[in-house]
Amino acid sequence: MPETPLLELTEVSAAYGPVKVLHDVSLSVPSGGAVGILGANGAGKTTTLRAISGTVRVPSGAIRFNGTDIRGKRPDQVAALGIAHVPEGRGTLPNMTVRENLLVGAYLRSDRDGIERDIDYLLDLFPNLRRRIRSNGSALSGGEQQMLAVARAFMAKPKLLVLDEPSLGLAPSTAQDVYAAIAKLRAESGIAMLVVEQNANLAFSIVDSAVVLETGRSVLTGTTAELKGNDEIRKAYLGG
Amino acid sequence: MFNFTTFIQLIIDGLATGSIYAALALAIVLVNQATGIINFAQGGMAVLSAYFGMTIGNLMLPIHPILGIVVGIIAAAIISYGMGAIIERFVMRRFIGSHPDTQVVATVGLLTLITGAAGLIWTYNYIPYPFFFDAGESFRIGNVAISVWSLTTFLTILALMGVLQALFRGTKMGLGLRAVADNSASAALSGINVGRMLMAGWGLAAVLGAIAGILVAAKIQLQPGMFDTFLVYALAAVIIGGLDSPIGAVVAAWGIAILENLAGTYVPWIGHDMKIAVPFVLLFVILLLRPQGLFGRKVVVRV
Numbered sequence: 001m002p003e004t005p006l007l008e009l010t011e012v013s014a015a016y017g018p019v020k021v022l023h024d025v026s027l028s029v030p031s032g033g034a035v036g037i038l039g040a041n042g043a044g045k046t047t048t049l050r051a052i053s054g055t056v057r058v059p060s061g062a063i064r065f066n067g068t069d070i071r072g073k074r075p076d077q078v079a080a081l082g083i084a085h086v087p088e089g090r091g092t093l094p095n096m097t098v099r100e101n102l103l104v105g106a107y108l109r110s111d112r113d114g115i116e117r118d119i120d121y122l123l124d125l126f127p128n129l130r131r132r133i134r135s136n137g138s139a140l141s142g143g144e145q146q147m148l149a150v151a152r153a154f155m156a157k158p159k160l161l162v163l164d165e166p167s168l169g170l171a172p173s174t175a176q177d178v179y180a181a182i183a184k185l186r187a188e189s190g191i192a193m194l195v196v197e198q199n200a201n202l203a204f205s206i207v208d209s210a211v212v213l214e215t216g217r218s219v220l221t222g223t224t225a226e227l228k229g230n231d232e233i234r235k236a237y238l239g240g
Numbered sequence: 241m242f243n244f245t246t247f248i249q250l251i252i253d254g255l256a257t258g259s260i261y262a263a264l265a266l267a268i269v270l271v272n273q274a275t276g277i278i279n280f281a282q283g284g285m286a287v288l289s290a291y292f293g294m295t296i297g298n299l300m301l302p303i304h305p306i307l308g309i310v311v312g313i314i315a316a317a318i319i320s321y322g323m324g325a326i327i328e329r330f331v332m333r334r335f336i337g338s339h340p341d342t343q344v345v346a347t348v349g350l351l352t353l354i355t356g357a358a359g360l361i362w363t364y365n366y367i368p369y370p371f372f373f374d375a376g377e378s379f380r381i382g383n384v385a386i387s388v389w390s391l392t393t394f395l396t397i398l399a400l401m402g403v404l405q406a407l408f409r410g411t412k413m414g415l416g417l418r419a420v421a422d423n424s425a426s427a428a429l430s431g432i433n434v435g436r437m438l439m440a441g442w443g444l445a446a447v448l449g450a451i452a453g454i455l456v457a458a459k460i461q462l463q464p465g466m467f468d469t470f471l472v473y474a475l476a477a478v479i480i481g482g483l484d485s486p487i488g489a490v491v492a493a494w495g496i497a498i499l500e501n502l503a504g505t506y507v508p509w510i511g512h513d514m515k516i517a518v519p520f521v522l523l524f525v526i527l528l529l530r531p532q533g534l535f536g537r538k539v540v541v542r543v
Contacts, residue, residue: 053429079431091426093419104419107412108431156430 004067006031006192007052007083007160012061012071013216014044014051021047023216025061029160034186034193036203038227038237039213045196046088048213049162052194053085054078066159080108084153088164090145092152094138098129101137101148105155115155122151125181143174147181154185161185163195167202179205200237204228245383250501256390258497259397263452264467264474265481265489266404267445272483273421274441275332277343278475281350283467285327286449288354289320290457291362293450294369301370309370316450324446325439332442333435358464369457393455400448401490407444417441469516473497476519480526482536492534496522 005028014022022044029035037045050056052063054075063071070078079085084105093101102122106115123130126147132140140148146166153161166182167175183206186193197203203210204224212220212233220233227233264282271279297312331350335343377388408414419427420437428434456466477496481488496519504515526534 055425055428074433075425075428076431076433079429085429087426087429091423091429093422093426095422096418100415100418103415104427104430104432107416107419152430 003030005029006033006066007194008062008064009048009052010062010064012048012051012058012063014047014056014058016047016056020059021056021216022051025051025211025213025216025218027211027218027221029192029194031159032190032192033209034195034207036200036207036210036224037194037196037213038200038203038210038233040236041198042215043213044216045213046164047216049085049087049164049194049196052078052162053083055085055087079156079158082156082159083162084156084158084160085162086149086153086164086166088168090149092137092140092145092148095136097136098133098140098148101152102155105152106157108156118155118157122154125184126151143170143178146170146174146178150178150182150185154189154191158191160192160194163193163197165196165198167197167199175199175202182206200233246505247502248384249386250505251498252384252386252390254498254501255494256387256393256497257501258494259393260452260456260470261473261477261497262397262490262493263400263448263455264470265477265493266400266486267448267452268474268478269483269486269489270441270445270448272478274417274438275343277340277347278478279442279445280344280347280471281327281354282347282445282449283471283474284351284354284358284464285320285323285446286453287457287462287464287467288358289316289323289446289450290369290453290462291358292316292319293454294367294457294462297370305370306372309372312370313451313454316454317447320446320450321443324442324444327446328439328442329435333438355464362462362464364464366461366463368461369454371454371458375459389455389459396451396455397490400451401486404444404448404486413440473519476523480519480523480533482533485533485535488533488535 007029009025009027012022012025013020025044025048027035037048039045047056051058054073054077058071061071062069065081065083068081070081093104096104102119109115123133128144129147129151132144137145137148150163150166166178170178179202185191186206193206195203195207207224209221209223210227211218222230228238264286267282268278271277271282293312293316296315297308300311301308327350331346332343335346373388375389378385379388408418416432416437417440419430419432420434424434453467456470460466473496474493477493478489480496481492499522500515500518503510503518504512510518
């Protein structure tokens with residue numbers, strides 16, 4: 001009998017007001033696994049993540065996380081269950097320092113020593129952030145903000161890290177640095193990840209499998225190797 | 241002829257009155273930081289809290305005068321916290337996502353409702369507020385007479401600022417409040433219950449207002465509309481100081497009150513009747529030169 005996945009979406013729809021954006025998305029993330037979501041602009045990748053973290057209305061379908069039905073829960077309740085969402089556009093706290101951003105990430109924890117240890121660990125992983133520890137979020141470069149967003153999410157010690165296009169707006173070399181750090185985080189913590197990425201080559205550097213979305217529907221699921229071998233996928237997302 | 245003693249007294253009185261503006265201004269900044277709106281009912285809520293404090297304090301007064309006053313202040317603080325939280329949860333929460341103007345108009349409605357309710361229950365007559373000392377009491381340092389009320393008010397506001405600073409910089413609740421004020425959607429993703437923080441923010445603002453209300457009532461007695469003018473000064477302070485700067489608001493409040501006193505005394509054609517215009521001329525000039533306020537941050541959009 002296969003193990004129950006950590007996160008499972010079954011036939012999920014989602015709507016902004018009366019406008020339905022997701023129609024039928026199903027996917028699952030195993031414990032400790034990393035899954036990518038691929039798709040064109042407007043396919044519903046970001047909305048799928050928002051459905052999980054409770055920031056968009058989900059009229060139908062089921063979202064189960066770690067044995068609990070989380071559909072319709074508030075974002076803070078979802079976070080408390082162990083999902084940390086790094087939203088599109090990073091969502092750092094612009095008027096709070098890097099250190100305060102990290103402390104907010106650890107808001108639900110009360111193990112002071114552990115929090116300090118994790119801050120230190122993340123500052124080793126992202127040396128740029130260590131140099132800017134007293135700077136406000138708004139003073140950071142795009143790459144630094146992305147690193148801060150990932151580090152802040154990790155401070156919550158989540159079971160699942162949900163990342164929305166960590167490479168968005170970054171220079172290619174910076175994007176690669178960010179992905180290298182995420183890969184390292186995954187290797188050292190065994191944390192499960194769900195990653196939306198426009199750049200499939202980057203996504204494939206950390207995920208084991210991926211789901212392809214088209215106009216609000218999940219149309220294809222496969223391991224990284226299977227998808228790389230698929231001609232259509234290669235043409236659409238891997239640059240030939 | 242210039243009289244140095246009068247000058248010092250004008251400044252000290254200005255600091256005291258300015259401290260009242262400052263307390264109300266801080267309350268307005270607190271709510272604005274969390275919700276982005278200006279709460280016009282802040283003064284009315286403060287007066288209502290003072291009425292509750294007076295009523296409960298008077299019940300205890302026969303047992304022991306000091307006990308009555310202390311219980312009244314504590315009761316006013318607790319009730320105002322609850323009142324702020326309830327108003328947020330059951331009135332303002334319904335307007336979240338609607339146009340800011342709608343929300344501001346809702347607070348104006350609240351002001352009218354609260355003032356009317358207070359008038360209905362306690363009438364529109366001035367009612368004395370039981371306090372530790374008489375409003376006229378003063379002591380002398382050299383030639384300068386310092387009113388006990390002025391000193392108490394000034395020190396109270398300083399203490400409140402210290403407490404607020406400690407709360408915001410040194411506690412987990414403060415961290416949560418600041419995170420919600422900074423980016424509430426993002427704060428929620430870190431597990432912060434945004435609704436609860438908004439209630440706490442409104443509650444704390446109401447407590448600040450209640451303390452200001454009691455201090456004013458101790459000086460001029462209680463009346464439902466007694467804070468209307470104070471609200472106008474507090475708004476001027478908030479706008480001059482910068483909507484996002486608590487320290488700016490306090491400094492501006494002191495500045496306005498001192499300047500108003502000095503202008504009223506030393507500029508003959510202003511006098512006592514015209515001095516209320518002073519902060520608004522100041523407001524006008526400052527907004528022309530620095531639209532974000534003296535201490536406010538310029539909002540820079542990074543693309």
